[in-house]
Amino acid sequence: MSEILAEEECLSQSGQSRRNLLKLGAVGGAAMIAAGVTPAAKAREDGIGLVKHDAFPLKISPNYQRFSEMDTSFHRFNKAGIAFYKRPKPDENKPGFTSIDYALKMGGRSVANALSPYAPAYEGYHLPKIFKPNALNSEFRFKDSATAHAVIKRAARHYGADLVGITRRDPRWDYTHVREGNTAHKFEDALQFEPKTVIMLGFEVGYEGMRAAPSPLGDAGQVDGYSKMSKTSLQLASFLQLLGFHAAGVGNSFGLSVPYGIAAGLGENTRMGLLLNHKYGPRIRLGKVYTDLDLDEYFDKPVTFGVESFCKKCMHCADNCPSKAIPKDEEPSMGPPDDGTDWGFSNPGVRKWYVNCDKCLQYWADSNTSCSSCITSCPYNKPNFWHHRLIDKANMFLPGPLHKLMADMDLLHGYGKTFNETAPAVFWDDKGRSYDGFGD
Ligand code: SF4
Ligand code: SF4
Structure with missing residues (x-):
């Protein structure tokens, strides 16, 4: 089964149309053309758009300490x-x-x-x-x-x-x-x-x-x-x-x-x-x-490749976290908030978003699952179809305010659901699935 046909079948089960997604891909493609690059080349070449750094890219406090x-x-x-x-x-x-x-x-x-x-x-x-x-x-x-x-x-x-x-x-x-x-x-x-x-x-x-x-x-x-x-x-x-x-x-x-x-x-x-x-x-x-x-x-x-900038506007993981463990502050910080919580499990001194791991694990224990709603709801969580990669690449070039729009478009196109009720049937489809994974 080709990649495109496979996804068409997948999306039809959630009532979505691939045509709309392709339109979004076209928006991304236009953005990249404006940026002076060929979309076809970008979609094929995974490494394009990555910025390499000699130094560690997150700010680290001089007071940062290892922990146990x-x-x-x-x-x-x-x-x-x-x-x-x-x-x-x-x-x-x-x-x-x-x-x-x-x-x-x-x-x-x-x-x-x-x-x-x-x-x-x-x-x-x-x-x-x-x-x-x-x-x-x-x-x-x-x-x-x-x-x-x-x-x-x-x-x-x-x-x-x-x-x-x-x-x-x-x-x-x-x-x-x-x-x-x-x-x-x-x-x-x-x-x-x-x-x-x-x-x-x-x-x-x-x-x-x-x-x-x-x-x-x-x-x-x-x-x-x-x-x-x-x-x-x-x-x-x-x-x-x-x-x-x-x-x-x-x-x-x-x-x-x-x-x-x-x-x-x-x-x-x-x-x-x-x-x-x-x-x-x-x-x-x-x-x-x-x-x-x-x-x-x-x-x-x-x-x-623009993830931190995208995260500032996108709140999908925080919105979908059942334990409210993921912060909604726009900017990352050098330590957890002073909110009366015992943040002893957390190690301050790196500029990032501080997740309340105790809340997360309590949900794991309560639900008898390892949850992963945050991963499932993330707009970067897609199978490796060329139009998804095209949109990811477009996000590298789009200005920050458009990231909220791109994140919302993801929901409109049927992605970002946690516990997608169609998923078990698709997974166990006795015809077998040919596109699970990065594959060929
Ligand atoms: S695994 Fe679940 S509970 Fe833990 S941070 Fe992610 S969404 Fe929240
Ligand atoms: S869902 Fe993904 S892209 Fe959106 S804020 Fe969370 S980690 Fe960032």
Whole structure:
């Protein structure tokens, strides 16, 4: 099935017309022509419009301090005995919540669970296996840094990563302590070697299932992303060991994946606090491999492509957040508001929007889902059709006031829904879907 036909079928189920969307694409195309670029070339070339930065693109206070994984909301809830991922009774009459949907979700998590003692994707359960150079292997010498980048990226993609970025280790983004259950380990003790490089891995989460978020079907792609993260980071750490380096695949733990992802050029920060990639939008999971491979030069640089400007006007994630965890201030700030809330889970000193993670996790616990309404409602969350990419590109060139209009147009065209009631039927369509994912 062609991409266009596939989407026409998808949109017809929600009563929308592709013609209108194409008109919006034409608006974007006109904007880009005015900006002196060829829309066809832009739609094909994903990297166009990205601005590369030598320095980290978010303002950081000189008083910024590392913090401990023991202070995160996940551990606060763990200490309080509030359980996530309880399995409520499936509802066979509620699409997205049936036994089959639950089975899909939990089956998708199985690899992450099995590999948790080796390359934990989820924080807090296990420390990773530390791969130490094999005595038979002397440290391999890459011809140069460019060769090292190319080889490592090829290997990571071979093992299953959709995105790979390589950046110098930056202690600001590492936790002072990492968590194993209720035990805190000093970062240095837990890793057992001094890391020089962090390899960031990105995994696309399927579009079709996420249209059903929040629900077990909506979670299924997310947990599958964690399984891919464990598998790929374990294999990549082993690969580096066989070349004579220390390495560990650490998933969510040991350091903050979003700033490391920004530093490695995988995307921009957002109002909802997740990384937004120019190909996949916010529909990605991020994992990390730390290694003592030291490179003379790091070629992946932070990129921006107008997301912060768009977020200032677009409030879709905040409007759709069931726990009201996402702020609605137009401008990002250097710290959380002084509103009487215990923001101890949050680390101030970076200019961004501060999300109330405790409120978010309380909703996860209450709903027995990992929610993701913010991701589903984001205008950048689209399958990879050329006209969506064209509109994304247009947003880079349009002035800020038009971003509100573009965000509203997204809703008019049937996107941005959370728990789209047509999604489970489309996902489980027995004809099969050919366009889920970035694909070909
Ligand atoms: S996951 Fe849900 S509750 Fe959490 S911030 Fe996103 S929309 Fe809000
Ligand atoms: S929904 Fe809108 S405000 Fe929220 S992250 Fe996406 S673009 Fe930004």
